[in-house]
Amino acid sequence: NNHAQKDSYIRIGGGCPAIIGKKLFVQVQRIKAKNKRNTGRYHSKEFYLLTGKLVCDVCGKRMIGNLRFSGRSKTRLATYRCNTHRAMCNNKELNKDYLDAYIAVLIGERLKPKNLRKAVSKVNQQVQKFNSSYDKYHTDVLQQYNEVQDSLANITKAIEKGIFTDDLLQRAERLENEKTKLE
Ligand SMILES: [Zn+2]
Structure with a gap:
C-alpha cells in the first residue's frame, strides 16, 4: 500500500497469513508451543521479534507489541497491534507467537545454513541483552x-x-x- 513501501517491512496481505503449507503450519505450531512453555519469566515482559518491522495495512501506523492476561484463567495473550487509538483503526491485532514463529520459519527457509546460523546467533544475542536488562x-x-x-x-x-x-x-x-x- 502507500504507507509502507520500504523493503525492510514485512508485508502480510489481509493482516494474517491465510494460506500456508502443511509443513510450515506444523513447524509454526511447534515453535508456538515452545514459546508458551518459555514465557514463565515474571509474566510481564516479552521479546517482540518483529518490533519496528510491522506496519498496519489499514491506518499505516507502526504495529507495537501488547501483552495482557485475559479471562478468568488469565490466559496470556501477546499480540501486535497498531500504534493508534482503537477508534481510528479497525484492523485486527495479530497473535504475536504465531506471527513471530511464522516469520522465523519463512526466513529460515530462505537463508543458507551458514547465514541462518549467523542470523540465529544475532537474534539470540539481542534476546539475551533484552533479558539481562529486564532482569x-x-x-x-x-x-x-x-x-x-x-x-x-x-x-x-x-x-x-x-x-x-x-x-x-x-x-x-x-x-x-x-x-x-x-x-
Ligand atoms: Zn491500524
Missing part, C-alpha cells in the same frame, strides 16, 4: 518494594506502640501508594 529492572523494582514493605512495617510497629501522628499517617499513605505502583 536488572526486575531486581531494582523488587528491592524498592522490599524497602517500602520494611518502612510500612516500622510504621505499623510505631502505631502499635501508641505513636500516632499526622506526619506518620501521611508517610504511610505515600508508602501505600508507592507499594501499589511497584506491585
Whole structure:
C-alpha cells in the first residue's frame, strides 16, 4: 500500500497469513508451543521479534507489541497491534507467537545454513541483552518494594506502640501508594 513501501517491512496481505503449507503450519505450531512453555519469566515482559518491522495495512501506523492476561484463567495473550487509538483503526491485532514463529520459519527457509546460523546467533544475542536488562529492572523494582514493605512495617510497629501522628499517617499513605505502583 502507500504507507509502507520500504523493503525492510514485512508485508502480510489481509493482516494474517491465510494460506500456508502443511509443513510450515506444523513447524509454526511447534515453535508456538515452545514459546508458551518459555514465557514463565515474571509474566510481564516479552521479546517482540518483529518490533519496528510491522506496519498496519489499514491506518499505516507502526504495529507495537501488547501483552495482557485475559479471562478468568488469565490466559496470556501477546499480540501486535497498531500504534493508534482503537477508534481510528479497525484492523485486527495479530497473535504475536504465531506471527513471530511464522516469520522465523519463512526466513529460515530462505537463508543458507551458514547465514541462518549467523542470523540465529544475532537474534539470540539481542534476546539475551533484552533479558539481562529486564532482569536488572526486575531486581531494582523488587528491592524498592522490599524497602517500602520494611518502612510500612516500622510504621505499623510505631502505631502499635501508641505513636500516632499526622506526619506518620501521611508517610504511610505515600508508602501505600508507592507499594501499589511497584506491585
Ligand atoms: Zn491500524
